[in-house]
Amino acid sequence: MILEVKDLEVYYGSIRALQGISFYVQKGEIVTLIGANGAGKSTTLRTISGLLTPRRGEIFFQGQKITRMPAHQIVRMGISHVPEGRQIFPNLTVMENLLMGAYTRRNRSEIQESLEEVLNRFPRLRERAKQLAGTLSGGEQQMLAMGRGLMSKPTLLILDEPSMGLSPLLVEEIFEIIKSINQQGTTVLLVEQNAFMALQVAHRAYVLETGRIVLSGMSAEVQANPQIRSAYLGEVEA
Amino acid sequence: MEHFLEQVLNGLQLGLMYALIALGYTMVYGVVQLINFAHGDVFMVGAFLGYFGFAVWGLPLPVAILTAMVTCALLGVIIERVAYRPLRYAPKIAALISAIGVSLFLEYFSSLKFVFGPNYRVVPRPFPEVHWEIAGLSVTNIQVIVFVVVLLMLILLQLLIYRTKTGMAMRTVAVDHNAARLMGVNVDTTISITFAIGSAFAALGGVLYAIAYPQIHPFMGIMPGLKAFTAAVLGGIGIIPGAVLGALIMGQIETLTSAYISSQLRDAIAFAILILVLLFRPTGLLGRTETEKV
Ligand SMILES: Nc1ncnc2c1ncn2[C@@H]1O[C@H](COP(=O)(O)OP(=O)(O)OP(=O)(O)O)[C@@H](O)[C@H]1O
Numbered sequence: 001m002i003l004e005v006k007d008l009e010v011y012y013g014s015i016r017a018l019q020g021i022s023f024y025v026q027k028g029e030i031v032t033l034i035g036a037n038g039a040g041k042s043t044t045l046r047t048i049s050g051l052l053t054p055r056r057g058e059i060f061f062q063g064q065k066i067t068r069m070p071a072h073q074i075v076r077m078g079i080s081h082v083p084e085g086r087q088i089f090p091n092l093t094v095m096e097n098l099l100m101g102a103y104t105r106r107n108r109s110e111i112q113e114s115l116e117e118v119l120n121r122f123p124r125l126r127e128r129a130k131q132l133a134g135t136l137s138g139g140e141q142q143m144l145a146m147g148r149g150l151m152s153k154p155t156l157l158i159l160d161e162p163s164m165g166l167s168p169l170l171v172e173e174i175f176e177i178i179k180s181i182n183q184q185g186t187t188v189l190l191v192e193q194n195a196f197m198a199l200q201v202a203h204r205a206y207v208l209e210t211g212r213i214v215l216s217g218m219s220a221e222v223q224a225n226p227q228i229r230s231a232y233l234g235e236v237e238a
Numbered sequence: 239m240e241h242f243l244e245q246v247l248n249g250l251q252l253g254l255m256y257a258l259i260a261l262g263y264t265m266v267y268g269v270v271q272l273i274n275f276a277h278g279d280v281f282m283v284g285a286f287l288g289y290f291g292f293a294v295w296g297l298p299l300p301v302a303i304l305t306a307m308v309t310c311a312l313l314g315v316i317i318e319r320v321a322y323r324p325l326r327y328a329p330k331i332a333a334l335i336s337a338i339g340v341s342l343f344l345e346y347f348s349s350l351k352f353v354f355g356p357n358y359r360v361v362p363r364p365f366p367e368v369h370w371e372i373a374g375l376s377v378t379n380i381q382v383i384v385f386v387v388v389l390l391m392l393i394l395l396q397l398l399i400y401r402t403k404t405g406m407a408m409r410t411v412a413v414d415h416n417a418a419r420l421m422g423v424n425v426d427t428t429i430s431i432t433f434a435i436g437s438a439f440a441a442l443g444g445v446l447y448a449i450a451y452p453q454i455h456p457f458m459g460i461m462p463g464l465k466a467f468t469a470a471v472l473g474g475i476g477i478i479p480g481a482v483l484g485a486l487i488m489g490q491i492e493t494l495t496s497a498y499i500s501s502q503l504r505d506a507i508a509f510a511i512l513i514l515v516l517l518f519r520p521t522g523l524l525g526r527t528e529t530e531k532v
């Protein structure tokens with residue numbers, strides 16, 4: 001088990017955004033969290049990566065408790081979180097953004113190696129390496145955010161809505177990239193609005209509704225569930 | 239004409255000292271979006287420590303300057319830790335009130351007899367003033383020293399911000415604390431470093447100021463502080479080259495106004511120009527009105 005979340009309860013002030021959720025991710029998997037707007041998906045991810053502190057519950061990463069560990073240390077443990085809305089640094093060049101992704105690493109030749117890998121995976125970024133990241137298009141910014149996330153050489157890559165606002169063609173491309181990142185050994189925890197695509201690439205899925213997990217299982221099972229089909233996959237119940 | 243050029247040189251000297259202070263305002267604003275109103279008082283503490291260093295304790299001038307810079311760096315870090323950090327994610331007005339409190343505290347605490355004392359002190363020259371005639375212009379060694387030292391500091395700062403990992407971390411913290419944290423940046427440490435650098439610069443400015451305008455007192459930081467703050471806003475708060483540009487402009491306006499219009503109108507005109515610039519360019523001279531990409 002690479003990630004284990006137990007009874008997580010998270011509040012924003014007096015609002016209980018997560019009402020005690022538990023789930024796990026195994027090594028090598030792509031696991032997806034799906035759910036409607038405001039269900040608590042991003043809150044879950046932000047709590048795992050240390051940006052939010054849970055009121056109750058525990059998070060274990062590779063057997064080690066990381067609950068309440070500061071975010072900047074959690075990155076060093078091997079978790080990389082590509083946040084919702086990309087959050088690239090617009091005032092830094094594309095290259096500097098990528099190097100920021102490797103902020104926790106020291107070995108220059110290894111960083112260079114990762115940089116080559118990322119630039120090969122996202123050739124568009126190589127062309128724009130010297131450009132300020134704020135001038136990139138939405139799709140390029142998403143690639144930069146993912147590339148930056150990979151620069152820390154994470155064991156677990158957390159992606160929050162990587163397909164948001166992208167054209168259908170780019171969405172396909174992003175999901176292909178997620179698949180290939182996973183096949184090369186990185187475990188992925190994926191949050192998506194685009195439940196259809198997410199269920200296509202993920203091995204397992206959890207469905208979140210107002211801060212609770214209401215359904216879980218293999219992607220195929222979840223996809224076959226009639227309620228899910230009507231609520232998230234845009235199909236009308238017969 | 240020579241007279242005019244000499245005034246420009248005087249304005250340059252003043253502007254460079256404002257630049258040292260303005261950088262602290264703008265750097266701190268960059269990482270925490272807060273106007274550190276105690277910054278002018280850190281400048282004052284720097285001036286006093288420099289004075290004590292070379293005039294009272296008999297330290298060599300460079301050592302006195304370094305002592306002032308290091309002590310003020312520490313002071314800046316403590317101010318942030320005690321007065322600003324607990325309020326960092328509270329409404330801005332809370333931190334602003336806290337900043338004014340720290341400022342008043344430093345001024346009145348320094349005025350106590352067993353601290354710096356309430357009186358003006360005359361600063362003896364740490365070295366004799368020398369006048370040179372260069373192409374018909376009278377240039378002093380103090381002007382040359384200020385010019386060289388400030389230029390050196392600006393280059394060092396530029397290298398730090400654009401060529402080191404710490405500088406890159408500072409630039410990411412300026413964008414978004416959480417995004418920086420996700421990269422592994424310790425935001426608290428980065429903010430402390432920013433306060434340390436800004437305060438050390440203010441201290442250096444303070445010592446140079448005390449050498450150039452040799453009279454110091456516990457409230458001496460207010461006016462230069464306000465002017466430097468104005469300069470930072472004029473150039474575009476949060477933008478480092480903007481602070482330098484704004485400070486150089488402020489120095490010229492002040493000096494030329496005193497020389498050709500009236501020294502009594504000096505401050506009024508300086509601030510009036512600020513108001514005008516802000517009316518027409520609210521983001522400052524180098525500020526961009528950025529439209530965020532989604
Ligand atoms: N900073 C905040 N302050 C207060 N409430 C918040 C905050 N962020 C999120 N919430 C609330 O917490 C709940 C969960 O939000 P969250 O962002 O985790 O949802 P989500 O599943 O990621 O939604 P989306 O698909 O729209 O991104 C929502 O009701 C939201 O309004």
Ligand SMILES: [Mg+2]
Pocket residue numbers: 041042043084160
């Ligand atoms: Mg979300």
